[in-house]
Amino acid sequence: MNNNKSIQAILKSYKVIGGANHTEGLNLPSRQSVHYILDLIRTILFPGFFEPLTGHLENIITQKVLELQEKLTLEITKSLMAESAIHKDQAQQKAEDISARFINQIPSIRRILKTDIQATFDGDPAAKSEQEIILSYPGFQAISVFRTAHFFYQENVPLIPRIMTEIAHSETGIDINPGATIGERFCIDHGTGIVIGETSHIGNNVKLYQGVTLGALSVQKSSAQTKRHPTIEDNVTVYAHATILGGDTIIGEGSTIGGNIWLIQSIPAHSKTYISTAQQKVTVRKSNS
Numbered sequence: 001m002n003n004n005k006s007i008q009a010i011l012k013s014y015k016v017i018g019g020a021n022h023t024e025g026l027n028l029p030s031r032q033s034v035h036y037i038l039d040l041i042r043t044i045l046f047p048g049f050f051e052p053l054t055g056h057l058e059n060i061i062t063q064k065v066l067e068l069q070e071k072l073t074l075e076i077t078k079s080l081m082a083e084s085a086i087h088k089d090q091a092q093q094k095a096e097d098i099s100a101r102f103i104n105q106i107p108s109i110r111r112i113l114k115t116d117i118q119a120t121f122d123g124d125p126a127a128k129s130e131q132e133i134i135l136s137y138p139g140f141q142a143i144s145v146f147r148t149a150h151f152f153y154q155e156n157v158p159l160i161p162r163i164m165t166e167i168a169h170s171e172t173g174i175d176i177n178p179g180a181t182i183g184e185r186f187c188i189d190h191g192t193g194i195v196i197g198e199t200s201h202i203g204n205n206v207k208l209y210q211g212v213t214l215g216a217l218s219v220q221k222s223s224a225q226t227k228r229h230p231t232i233e234d235n236v237t238v239y240a241h242a243t244i245l246g247g248d249t250i251i252g253e254g255s256t257i258g259g260n261i262w263l264i265q266s267i268p269a270h271s272k273t274y275i276s277t278a279q280q281k282v283t284v285r286k287s288n289s
Contacts, residue, residue, distance in 0.1 A: 028082050029075045034163045037075065040068045041148055045110055046134055065103060072099040076157055083158035098155050099163035109147050112184055116143050123207055138172035139188030149178035180214075182206075190240075197229035199247060204234045209259070211241035217264065234271070236254070254287075 014020040019266050021028050042050055053060055076095035080086055086094070120140055121127045134142050145168035153161040161178035164212035169175045173192040176182075180196050183204035188194060190210040196202070200214040216228035232238070236251050239259035244251065250266040251257060256266070258274030267273050270287045 002006065019195075020120070027078060029078045029159050029163065030169070032165055033071060035167055036144060037071050038148070038164060038167060040064055040071070041106075042144070044068065044106060045113065045144065049131070049134055055094065067104060069099045070097075072102065074282060075160060076152075079157055079159040098152070098157060102151055105151055106237045109151070112146060113144055115184040116140060116186050119205065119207070120189075123187045126158050131197065138174060139191040142168045142172045142176055142194075143186055143188060146176045146180070148176065150180070154179040178230075181201060186274035193241075197249075199227045200229040201227075201231040202270040203232060203236070203253070206232050206234070207237045209238065209240040212238050213243045213245075215243065217246045230263075 014258055018022045021239050023143045037081045039050070044061060046060060047053055047057060073092065073095045076098055077088070077091045080091040080094060081088060082135045116131050117140065118129050120133050120137060121137060127133055145164055149164035152164070159269075163254075165176055166177045166179050174188060174194045176194075177200070179198035180202065182196075182200075185205040186202065187207040189207060191208075194208055194209040195213045195215060199216075201241040202214075214230050214232065219226075219228055219262040221233040226233065228251040229247060230244045230251065232244075233253040233255075235254045236257070237255075238244070238251070238257040241259055242257045242261045242263070244257070244263045246264050248266070249264060252267055252269030252271060254270040256272045257263070258272070261275055263273070267284060268286065271284055272287055
C-alpha cells in the first residue's frame with residue numbers, strides 16, 4: 001500500500017491546522033523531562049525515600065542538585081522561547097537565574113511540606129507514620145508537586161508548572177492548579193476527585209476530603225485575570241464531594257462544610273453548613289465555640 005499521499009496530507013495539516021512541535025531549532029518542554037525533573041526534586045526533598053542512597057549524603061545531593069539545575073535550565077529555556085519572542089541567550093540566562101532561585105528555595109519548601117505531613121498525620125487515624133505519608137499518600141504527593149509547581153508559576157514560567165501539576169493529577173486523581181494559594185498544614189484526606197482552581201485561596205490548617213471542588217462559576221475568557229475561585233480561611237474542614245464556587249465566596253475561619261453540598265455564597269466564621277436530610281435544604285448553623 002502506497003502511503004505517500006496520506007503522509008503528504010498529514011504534513012500539510014501541520015501547516016494548516018498547527019499543533020506540531022518545532023522540528024527545527026529548540027523544541028517545546030518535554031513532559032518526559034519534566035517528569036524526570038519532578039523525580040529529581042522528590043529525591044532532593046526526601047533523600048533515601050524513593051531510591052536507595054549509596055555513598056555520602058553530601059556527595060549524592062550535590063550530584064542531584066547539579067543535575068537538577070542543568071535540566072531545569074534547559075526545560076525553562078524551551079518554555080520561555082516557546083511563549084515569547086525572547087532571544088535564546090536571554091532565555092537561557094533567565095532560566096539559569098530561575099533555576100538557581102528554586103534551588104535556594106528547597107529548604108523553605110521542605111519546611112512547609114513538613115507542616116503538611118504533620119497535619120496529615122494528626123488528621124488521619126489510619127496514618128501509622130510520617131514515612132508512610134511520604135511514600136504512599138496520594139494527597140501528600142499532589143501537595144508536594146503543587147508546592148514545587150507554584151514556585152515556577154510565581155516566576156511566570158510558561159507551560160512547566162501546569163505540566164507538573166497535570167502529572168500529579170494523572171497519578172493521584174487530584175487536580176490542583178499551580179496558581180492556587182495554599183497555606184501551611186494543608187491536609188488532603190483520600191483525595192481522589194479534588195479540584196482546586198487557579199485563583200483559589202486556602203488558609204492555614206485546612207482539610208479537604210475526596211471529591212471537593214473549589215471552582216468558578218461560569219465565566220468568560222475575559223475574566224481570566226479576575227478572582228474566579230473561592231477563599232477558604234484558616235482551620236476549615238470541607239467534607240467529601242462538597243462543591244464551592246465563585247471568586248466572591250468566602251468560607252469563614254473555623255467552619256465545617258458538610259458533604260455533597262453546593263455553595264455559591266459566603267459562610268460566616270465558626271459555622272457548620274450541611275444538608276438537612278429532612279427538608280433537603282442547605283442549613284447554616286453558628287457554632288457555640
